[in-house]
Amino acid sequence: MDGVHALAGIFVAFAGDPKYPPSPDDDPAVWEYYRRVLALRKDHPEFVRGELLLDEIVCDDPNVMSFIRRLDGQASLVLANFSGAARRPRLTLDLPGHTLEGARLVNPQTGAEVPVATEGNGATVSIAPFEVLVGRL
Numbered sequence: 001m002d003g004v005h006a007l008a009g010i011f012v013a014f015a016g017d018p019k020y021p022p023s024p025d026d027d028p029a030v031w032e033y034y035r036r037v038l039a040l041r042k043d044h045p046e047f048v049r050g051e052l053l054l055d056e057i058v059c060d061d062p063n064v065m066s067f068i069r070r071l072d073g074q075a076s077l078v079l080a081n082f083s084g085a086a087r088r089p090r091l092t093l094d095l096p097g098h099t100l101e102g103a104r105l106v107n108p109q110t111g112a113e114v115p116v117a118t119e120g121n122g123a124t125v126s127i128a129p130f131e132v133l134v135g136r137l
Contacts, residue, residue, distance in 0.1 A: 007047050007078045007134065008067055011037065033109060040108045040134065046071035053095070061089035064127060068095065068137070075137045077103065081127040092122040098137040105135035 013034055041047045050071030059066035063083035069076050075098050081087050093100050100123040103116045107128075114133055116123050127133055 004065065004078075004080050004132070007040075007069065007132070008052060011041065036108055044069075044074070044076050044134075044136070046074050046076050050074075050076075056093065056095040058092040058094070059089045060091075061087050063087055064089045066091065070095075073097070077105070077133075077135050077137055079105065079125065079127055079133040081129060081131050084129045086126060086128050088124055088126050090119075090122050090124050093137070095137065100137070103135050103137055105133040107131055108134050 046069040050069040053068040053070055053075075057066045057068050057077060059079070063081060063085075064087050065078075065080040065082065066089075067078055069078070075095060079089070079091075091100060100116055101118045103123070105114045105116055105125060106112065107114065109132070114125060114127070116125050116135075125133065
């Protein structure tokens with residue numbers, strides 16, 4: 001959910017509370033994760049100030065959330081798998097001036113690149129359980 005909040009809306013960092021005590025201070029990897037998400041927002045200003053486009057990308061898998069953020073002609077695609085299983089959704093893009101062909105999706109947490117296989121007017125992509133993928137179109 002952090003990835004979706006940081007990329008679709010307002011960045012929120014959970015710092016724990018009495019009922020849920022783990023805080024970022026308990027695990028240095030949490031701070032590294034937040035650094036990567038904030039760096040992504042810095043490198044892609046469309047995630048901070050861009051318009052949120054929900055209808056311009058269609059995903060055939062109800063377990064995978066898809067949206068685009070666009071600012072000044074730059075558009076970035078976000079996919080988030082809310083399933084505990086790997087998925088391979090088919091995507092269809094309806095955004096003039098942009099295409100899925102040659103799109104490069106990356107897991108912002110690990111830096112791993114995931115290929116996009118274009119097929120006719122759409123594309124498919126493999127997304128791991130609970131993974132978030134981001135890429136410029």
